[in-house]
Amino acid sequence: MSSNDDGWLVGGGEPGPPKSYKLASKDSAHVEIMRIGTYNPEWGGITVEAVVDAINSGKILIPEIEVLPTGVEANPDSPPELEIRFDMEPKVPNFDDPLAPLPANWSLKFIQNQLFRYFHFPARFTPGPFHSTILRKADWRSSGHKEQYFAMCEAAVAKWHQEGPKPLNTGWDIDGTRLEDAPKHCSGIWLFTDRNNISHHFKPNFLPPYDTSEKRNIILKMLREEWDQDGLKWKPVGKVEA
Numbered sequence: 001m002s003s004n005d006d007g008w009l010v011g012g013g014e015p016g017p018p019k020s021y022k023l024a025s026k027d028s029a030h031v032e033i034m035r036i037g038t039y040n041p042e043w044g045g046i047t048v049e050a051v052v053d054a055i056n057s058g059k060i061l062i063p064e065i066e067v068l069p070t071g072v073e074a075n076p077d078s079p080p081e082l083e084i085r086f087d088m089e090p091k092v093p094n095f096d097d098p099l100a101p102l103p104a105n106w107s108l109k110f111i112q113n114q115l116f117r118y119f120h121f122p123a124r125f126t127p128g129p130f131h132s133t134i135l136r137k138a139d140w141r142s143s144g145h146k147e148q149y150f151a152m153c154e155a156a157v158a159k160w161h162q163e164g165p166k167p168l169n170t171g172w173d174i175d176g177t178r179l180e181d182a183p184k185h186c187s188g189i190w191l192f193t194d195r196n197n198i199s200h201h202f203k204p205n206f207l208p209p210y211d212t213s214e215k216r217n218i219i220l221k222m223l224r225e226e227w228d229q230d231g232l233k234w235k236p237v238g239k240v241e242a
Contacts, residue, residue, distance in 0.1 A: 037123030
C-alpha cells in the first residue's frame with residue numbers, strides 16, 4: 001500500500017518510471033555486521049586502509065557463510081520497516097559437545113565478534129540483530145491483508161528450514177559483473193561506504209569442513225561471548241542483564 005521513495009530493496013531493486021514510481025535503484029538489501037560510522041579517526045572512526053589491511057592480513061577469519069532466515073518481522077518504526085532476521089539459533093551453542101551441530105547463522109556472530117575484538121574505536125556500532133531490511137515505511141490495505149502477507153512469509157521461511165541453511169555464493173564483482181572464475185567458497189563479506197557504494201570484497205579464508213576439533217575450538221571460543229551494545233562490554237552469550 002505504501003513505502004518510502006526507495007520502494008523494495010530486494011528482488012533487483014526498483015526499475016524506476018514508467019514501470020515503478022519509486023526511485024530507480026539496484027537491489028541494496030544487506031546484513032550489517034559492524035557499522036564503522038566514519039573513516040575519519042579524528043571523529044572517532046577508523047581509516048579504510050586500517051580495515052582493509054587487517055582483514056587482508058588474515059587476522060580476521062572469514063568462514064564460508066551459510067544462512068537460514070529465522071523470520072520476517074515489522075520493526076517498531078511507524079510505519080515499520082520489513083526485516084528478514086538471521087538470528088543464531090539456538091542462541092547458545094552446545095559448548096559441552098565440541099562436535100555437536102553448530103547453530104544456524106553461527107558464521108555471522110563469529111565474524112562480528114572477531115571484528116569487535118580486533119578493532120577499538122569510538123564510532124564502532126552493532127546495529128542490533130542480524131537482519132536485512134527489504135522495505136521501508138510498509139503498510140497494508142487492511143489487517144486481513146497484513147495477516148495474509150505474514151502467513152506467506154512464514155510459509156516461505158518454513159520451506160527454507162526444511163531445506164536447511166544455504167551457502168551464500170556472491171559470484172559477482174563490486175561493479176555488478178559476473179565473476180566467471182568465482183571459487184567454490186566465494187561468499188565473504190563486503191565493505192561499503194553506503195549501500196550504493198561498495199568498495200571491497202573479502203573472500204573466505206577459513207574454509208570448511210568445520211567438524212575438526214581444531215576448527216571447532218576456534219569457533220566455540222569466539223562464540224562464548226557477545227558484545228553488549230547498551231552496556232558497551234562483553235557478556236556471556238545468552239545472558240540477560242537485569
